[in-house]
Amino acid sequence: MPLNAIELAKLFHDKNPGITPGHRMCPGCAAPVVVKFALMTAIAKGYHPVVGLATGCLEVSTTIYPYTAWNVPYIHNAFENVAATISGVETAFRAAKKRGEIPPDKKLAFFAFAGDGGTYDIGLQSLSGAVERGHKFIYIVYDNEGYMNTGNQRSGATPPGSDTTTAPVGKRIPGKLQLKKNIVEIMAAHENVYVATVAISEPIDFMRKIEKALEFDGPAFIAAHSACVRFWRVNDDKAVESSKLAIETLYWPLYEVERGVYRVTKKVTNPRPVEEYIRAQGRFRPLLARPDAKEIIEELQQYVTSRYERLLALEEITKDKPLRGPWAKEDIQTDEHAM
Amino acid sequence: MPGKLFEVRWHGRAGQGAKSASQMLAEAALDMGKYIQAFPEYGAERTGAPMKAFNRISDEPILLHSSVEKPDLVVVIDDTLLGNPDIVAGTDENTIMIVNTVRDSNWVRQKSGFKGKICVVKATDIALEELGRGTPNTVMLGAIARVTGVIELKYVEEKIRDMFLKKFGEEVVQKNIRALHRGYEEVRCDA
Amino acid sequence: MPTKQALTGAEAIAYAMKQINPDVVAAYPITPQTPVVEYFAKYVADGVVDTEMIPVESEHSAMSACVGAAAAGARAFTATAAVGLALMHEIVYIAASLRLPIVMAVANRALSGPINIHCDHSDAMAERDSGWIQLWAENVQEAYDFTVMAYRIGEHPDVRLPVMINFDGFIISHGVEVLETLDDDVVKNFVGKPIKMYSLLDTDHPVTYGPLDLYDYYFEHKRQQIEAMKHVPRVFKQVAEEFAKISGRKYDLVEEYMTDDAEYIMIALGSTAGTIKHTIKELRAEGKKVGLVKPWVFRPFPKFELQRILNGRKGVIVLDRSASFGAEAPLYEAVKSALYEVAVRPQLGSYVYGLGGRDITPAHIRQAFEDAFKGYLIADEERYLGLRE
Amino acid sequence: MPELKGWKELPIGGIIVEPGNAKQYKTGTWRVLRPVYQPENCIHCMQCWLYCPDQAIVVEIVDGKPKMKGYNYYYCKGCGLCANVCPRSIDPKTKQPAPEEKRAIIMRPETDFAEE
CATH class of the missing domain: 3.40.50.920 (Rossmann fold)
Known part of the structure; x- marks a missing residue:
């Protein structure tokens, strides 16, 4: 039975799925929805989620002492190390299991959540290391394209032309000049990994990918388009609409890469111009007032179109051709030597 | 038998096994009930660079953690190092030097300017003959046993057995023991 | 029966950890600490211990993974030196503030720059206010003994603090000395089972580690850390007294x-x-x-x-x-x-x-x-x- | 706000041992706009429930099916996402915003609701 709103409401109408209300995220923020989708899927599939969180909006707003909005085991360590931290938790779990301290049929799902700052930038090394080592965990970046926790500074995920406080649109410079870093491909290049993009406007696709990540024999990386209504300067009720538009303009293609095999999970037949995405958000308004806005939008248009075509081509040439076999089973020798 | 604290300085080239030899010396002395130290000098050098290793052997617990300044014994594993002033640093008439060389002690003295007793042994040649490999360590340990008495052969034999029996078998053990004994027998001192 | 062996300080610490058989070791190579994790990795590879080893990509991640593992109730161990410890710095403080009894061996080495690989104490001294218990070993024997004692001190319910075992880089880490080791069973009994508190793996009792702690509570939590340190002398003496019974070696502050x-x-x-x-x-x-x-x-x-x-x-x-x-x-x-x-x-x-x-x-x-x-x-x-x- | 505890009374390490106790914290005071539920127009599709970032939608199971029952205003921050995703907010024929009387959720200024 695929997870849909009706089925989930039956399961969760009287309980909080990992995260509870009473958190202090901005009204209309997409991040708690991302968390909800992920954890509901895990719980519905019989997993006990254990959550690691990088410093960021979600972290500070959900755990203001003495309150916690988490009713599952939770750890925040620092900004740049959520992947390493959760890799320690996951390893402790394997050690405990090996020593018979955990019932063998008990399923734990280790989630790491981080914003784009904690993922694309300061946390990239820790993330890459943990994925390369093959820990069984699901890393989810709620990508709101900037350091929103500290008030809209530029990150490696900020799109060109976006007005941020550290790359403002000025008289000379039209805001951030560089394209958004392609974190999905960076992560896919680890090759032992299940990688996917998701958006809250496509909940079935979202939860199917989480399910896949849960069942994947190795690390998973999920990039979630996650509107920051505050600093994208859109109305509080626009998070889902923003994601929808991102998909329809090819700004945020929905796809997955499983050990090198590409699948575009949402085909967009008549894409809308990326300019619509730009025009819908106040963070691009200072750019639009500049004479060079056209060039920047054109460059972005060219980029998103060719990226999408490239993804379709990759889907074609990688079909049924995984780069690697399943990730080596953990504890190959150690199980034999268990004491 | 040397005095309470016996200090050794090894000279070799990185990769020649001076560090392992110094450790084996320490382990054999430990088995004799002595207190020991073995420590190499570390830099950023790579294979082939001149290097030093040290030993302290004593009847009492060794407290010192400074480097060996006035060795009682200098062991030179590679005679091409003899011109290096480090070789004679901190030595005097009472110091003993054992050199792996095919030359004689006069040549060694001339090369190094060393003032103490010089002993020579063709350790590499012996190793080649007995082991088929030019690794002079066990031969040098035989020479040290003979010249200084700081270790006894049977303890080194035990160490050789510990180290090689499991990995390489009895034949290799016997070869090394022969090399050890030849070092003991064939070392020649000038005084 | 206690056995005399000729070992380096690095081997001695790895040997003690082998006897302790911790749940998780996360470490990264750095001179002169490297042999500690090399020896331990060999124990893991040979199946002599059933520890899970995490060969992390940096010291920062080593300490981060230890924090995660310890919060999940595991006995966690790492080792480092100098700039590696400095790279961990942020998480060294966090480990102590989350009250996680991690054990870390530090082969004391000079901090850069210019870069230098040899012994001094600038690395550990930079962490002296981090909230870790710092033990200082004079020789290979003390490095071994402190490793055996460390979890007992750190895990004590009145303490719950991480323990740093300092031993001089090269001089002790690479110097071979006479080490009297205890029997495996003696160490195992002495160290005992880990005392677990607030485990992340206990999904029936979910806890939140590392919340945002502002001016209304942070100070109280720091006061608790101050208090924990005050209990250390008593606990250390107790553990030392017990250790004397199994080893004949008596330690004090x-x-x-x-x-x-x-x-x-x-x-x-x-x-x-x-x-x-x-x-x-x-x-x-x-x-x-x-x-x-x-x-x-x-x-x-x-x-x-x-x-x-x-x-x-x-x-x-x-x-x-x-x-x-x-x-x-x-x-x-x-x-x-x-x-x-x-x-x-x-x-x-x-x-x-x-x-x-x-x-x-x-x-x-x-x-x-x-x-x-x-x-x-x-x-x-x-x-x-x-x-x- | 609970009374602030002294250091001897608190669990060590800043660890929070009461899972999900943020539920005690009222975020309803943040609200500027209030969603008002018009049950007669609701098709109980659960989209509002699915998306609410603050889990403020009250749902009950009736005859094995989930039914929207209104709002938990203790938590609702008034973002309006529920109304935005509600299919009844759009006229199915014109694809334009539906008239208010046809909608299941309408957003009203909080000032319209003086004291309750």
Whole structure:
């Protein structure tokens, strides 16, 4: 039975799925929805989620002492190390299991959540290391394209032309000049990994990918388009609409890469111009007032179109051709030597 | 038998096994009930660079953690190092030097300017003959046993057995023991 | 039966950890710590232990993974040195503030720059206010013994703090000495099962680690850490007493060497204490009343012990293997501050030595004692041993 | 606000041992706009429930099916996402915003609701 709103409401109408209300995220923020989708899927599939969180909006707003909005085991360590931290938790779990301290049929799902700052930038090394080592965990970046926790500074995920406080649109410079870093491909290049993009406007696709990540024999990386209504300067009720538009303009293609095999999970037949995405958000308004806005939008248009075509081509040439076999089973020798 | 604290300085080239030899010396002395130290000098050098290793052997617990300044014994594993002033640093008439060389002690003295007793042994040649490999360590340990008495052969034999029996078998053990004994027998001192 | 072996300090610590068989080891290579994790990795590869090892991509991740593992109830271990410890710095503090009894061996090495791989104490001193218990080993034996004792101290319910075992880089880490090891079973029984609190794997009792802690509570949590440190001396002594029963070796917060009638006392940490003892023996043979106090525990600082021992002596000489730029050297500063409260203050002298692995010999130690004999110790003057002017 | 505890009473390490106790914290005071539920127009598709970032939608199971029952205003921050995703907010024929009387959720200024 695929997870849909009706089925989930039956399961969760009287309980909080990992995260509870009473958190202090901005009204209309997409991040708690991302968390909800992920954890509901895990719980519905019989997993006990254990959550690691990088410093960021979600972290500070959900755990203001003495309150916690988490009713599952939770750890925040620092900004740049959520992947390493959760890799320690996951390893402790394997050690405990090996020593018979955990019932063998008990399923734990280790989630790491981080914003784009904690993922694309300061946390990239820790993330890459943990994925390369093959820990069984699901890393989810709620990508709101900037350091929103500290008030809209530029990150490696900020799109060109976006007005941020550290790359403002000025008289000379039209805001951030560089394209958004392609974190999905960076992560896919680890090759032992299940990688996917998701958006809250496509909940079935979202939860199917989480399910896949849960069942994947190795690390998973999920990039979630996650509107920051505050600093994208859109109305509080626009998070889902923003994601929808991102998909329809090819700004945020929905796809997955499983050990090198590409699948575009949402085909967009008549894409809308990326300019619509730009025009819908106040963070691009200072750019639009500049004479060079056209060039920047054109460059972005060219980029998103060719990226999408490239993804379709990759889907074609990688079909049924995984780069690697399943990730080596953990504890190959150690199980034999268990004491 | 040397005095309470016996200090050794090894000279070799990185990769020649001076560090392992110094450790084996320490382990054999430990088995004799002595207190020991073995420590190499570390830099950023790579294979082939001149290097030093040290030993302290004593009847009492060794407290010192400074480097060996006035060795009682200098062991030179590679005679091409003899011109290096480090070789004679901190030595005097009472110091003993054992050199792996095919030359004689006069040549060694001339090369190094060393003032103490010089002993020579063709350790590499012996190793080649007995082991088929030019690794002079066990031969040098035989020479040290003979010249200084700081270790006894049977303890080194035990160490050789510990180290090689499991990995390489009895034949290799016997070869090394022969090399050890030849070092003991064939070392020649000038005084 | 205790066995005598010729081992390096790095091997000794790995050997103790093998006997402890921790749940998780996360580590990254750095000179001169590397052999610790190399030896341990071999134990894992050979199946001698069933520890899960995480070969992380940096020291920062090593400590981060240890935090995750310890919060999940695991006994976690790591080892590092110098710049590796500095890279961990942020998480070193977090480990202590989350009250996770992680054990870390630090092969003390000079901090860059310029880069240097040899022994001094600048790395550990940079972490002295991090909230970790700091034990300092003089030799291979103490490095082993402290490793065996560490979890017992850190995991104690009144303590719940991480423990750093300091041993001098190269001098102890790579120096072969005689080590008396205990039997595996003896160590296993002594260390016992981990005392778990608030495990992330206990999904029936979910806890939140590391919330945002603002001005209304942060201070209280720091006060708890201060309190935990106050319990360490008692717990350390208890554990040391038990350890003496299995090993015959007795530890305390400080070691006193020939202090009974000593008029002049030297204070130093780590391997140099041995060289000082050697020199003291020589000076005693010459009729000089000299002694040594060596803190085995530097954090918490054994203030009361030092006050008791140093009160009324003629001279106290403090040797530091690290400098504090723009202030007094760390050990000296702490000793001097302790002596403010004693009835009869001794003359006091500060000597910095051995930075970047510069050798310290009996001659240097004698030189400092000679200053004291001449009554030439000046509390406000930092002097240097083995430095070219 | 609970009374602030002293250091001796708190669990160590800043660890929070009461899972999900943020539920005690009222975020309803943040609200500027209030969603008002018009049950007669609701098709109980659960989209509002699915998306609410603050889990403020009250749902009950009736005859094995989930039914929207209104709002938990203790938590609702008034973002309006529920109304935005509600299919009844759009006229199915014109694809334009539906008239208010046809909608299941309408957003009203909080000032319209003086004291309750």
